[in-house]
Amino acid sequence: MQEKYLPHEIEARWQDFWDHHHTFQVQHNPSRKKYYCLVMFPYPSGRIHMGHVRNYTIGDLLARFKRMRGYQVLHPMGWDAFGMPAENAAIQNNSHPAPWTEENITIMRSQLKRLGFSYDWNRELVTCDPQYYKWEQKFFLQMWEKGLVYRKESRLNWCTACATVLANEQVVGGNCWRCEGKVVQKPMDQWFFKITAYADELLEGLKSLEGKWPDRVLTMQREWIGRSEGVLVDFPIEGMEEKITIYTTRPDTLFGTTFMSLAPEHPLVEKLIEGKHEAGVVRTFIDKTKRESKSEEGEVLEKEGIFTGAYCVNPITKKRLPIYVTNFVLMGYGTGAVMAVPAHDQRDFEFAQKYHLPISVVIQPPGKIMDPRQMKAAFEEEGILTNSGQFNGMKSSVAKLAITDFLERRKRGYKAVQYKLKDWGISRQRYWGAPIPAIHCGQCGLVPVPEDQLPVVLPRDVQLTGTQGSPLARHEAFLHVSCPRCGASARRETDTMDTFVESSWYFFRYVDPQNNQSPFSQESAESWCPVDQYIGGIEHAVLHLLYSRFFTRVLRDLGYVKLNEPFERLLTQGMVVKDGAKMSKSKGNVVDPDYLIEKYGADTARLFILFASPPERDLAWSDQGVEGAFRFLTRVWHLFHETVNNRWAGNQPPAELSFWVNKTIKKVTEDIEENLHFNTAISAIMEFVNYLSSIAPLSGLSDSFRGALKTLVVLLNPFVPHFAEELGSIMGFQGSMLNYPWPSYDPKALVEKEITVVVQVNGKLRAQLFVVPELSQTEIEKRARADEKTASYLQGKEIVKVIHVPGRLINFVVK
């Protein structure tokens, strides 16, 4: 055994060993229990950063631990390879996204290998591979057939100078981020996935994840879906056939409606103002609002509106209500029309005050009378109905039902459920993505690409300019096709899919990645899915995780899988921060993983990351902390070195050695398995090492001491695998430590022979007694009183009460 701990030599050797012995390859075996451990796959952006290292270290620890616990573990890795950075880099370097992506993958793969992660590299997948996105195109066609895909006009950011669609984050202050050209809202036909068809199910499904996913992720998804129950109510328009339908969650306030608010884009507006002298000003107002509505994020605009000259009628009171177009009603939610109840809705209240519209109180707080003239704000809580005809005196909750019922019976209103969730727009006017398999035919309209023509391969021979729109639209060979239905010459769809589509199902492909007959066999999916532990950043709390849940249900309904939820447990790890900020190039506070590996080795990096904080919290980087981790490994190394070289003379292991061994096994096992608190597991190992070092001189030659070292090596294995493999082989383990079972502990060995009982007087610590666990209260009390210091506090006092917590403390309450 080397005297010095030489991480590089050890790590290279064991990485080779694992490679040659195919240690990480896994084939499903129905007789063994399975564990699918997945970390969110990376975008191949260039090099691995500390966030990746943290993410993958946590996954690797669990994968190795579970394997030692007797599971067959699926632990795959791949690349989320489509996306804009590749395209931007290509534009900048006048090259192509493919080689850029491939080079990055090569670099990052070798970095991951140097960190010693236990991936089954045979299952590696790359989403820009036609053999991958082929199946995605197939899903698209099947979803289309099922009515889950549709086209709709929607407004996009359009740079007039580049003739390109921009993502929201590429619009800077109303201008293009690249050329600073003017950005306008351009309506374009877009492809959508009908995720709203699953809104209720996606919401309901969250219940089954309680306790297994972080609460805040569940809350965020719940709010994002944003379900509300209410009523659609029809308001007849004076002098017109049409009605205005509004959505409200407060039918109990219906009697308090004093005007009507329409969104500027509401389809009835034009009809309402037609031929009226208000038409001109209303149009001007709408134009102005459209320009301003792209307001800065988070800013609440001053409420404004304009009277249309038209009136509608409250279906229940028959009162005549002026119709306004306002800048605060959203077309995208509900019906784009709102019954305005200024007394009980703050927005309507502000608007009514500004434009001197009547305020009518119909809900009174219990035991109070509100006067509209005195009100400073709307009363939005529930209360007792007033000025509401036959519903007077009812509580809001009761009146809601009663009024809804009343409206339904007269066919003036209907119960309705609304969601904030919108359908998923998947069209991207971008080159580097999976082509949408559709054809535009002059005769037949939109025609799906026949399945046997998949994949629709993204052509490689394009020039990216960043202007003039998608290069696919100029690629003659790609563009021109004959219509699969009528044979006429037709045009291929040039939009590509949102890259979130690839990541919505990659976890299924891993179970059977080489399958060229189907996306994956049902059998493999049933064997491995769901993912038992999913690990990734909180930034995906809504989008990626929601889309994956949606896709899983779609694939279930298409007959591919039998599950509802793809990810059984979710761990969202915190950021890696340094000097109080997230590591980033612009802040200049990045620590390069390669540098770390060169200086200390992968095991030190892994140990520090796991030790520095619990996984869900942010990790504060500390160079000295890394030193500390390295120092710990060196200390352990020396402990083994001295032992195998018989440097210690003693052969008398203390009685409590077995207690220590068992206590440490218990603590480490439970911390990993139950709480995923790796930092405390490591501190338990450190305490164990400290103890072993302290007894080494008197017991280093004994078998039980050497046995304890063996246990230590096994416990260290998931954390610092190269290190543990090396010490394991020195201690006589054959092959990889991964094939050795995780140790169990003996509960009998955990029973202590002597315990500490704390003596308190009025809750203040005064003495400690060292006693056998079974000692009676009377005896403990006697000994406590015999203690000199305790006695001095009891002197001259009356003992009111004695509290004895067995095995812990005795407390004298005195006066």
Next chain:
RNA sequence: GCCGGGAUGGCGGAACUGGCAGACGCGUCGGACUCAAAAUCCGAAGCCCUUCACUGGGUGUGAGGGUUCGAUUCCCUCUCCCGGCACCA
């Protein structure tokens, strides 16, 4: 504004079900080794006061209050920090 999460030494963090607060690590200080330094090893330490010293006492988990023999832990009020949502009718 609404909804979450959090606040513990100089720092990262620990503490079972309400029972010795500060485990473990970093940093600091003192000592050993060394010509010297680094590395390593041993030891000290929440803070304040007290004692020549041994010691002794008080106080302490963001602030204030409450429940309890006993509160980092439970309840109420407040402050600050982080995250999410934000005209959603």
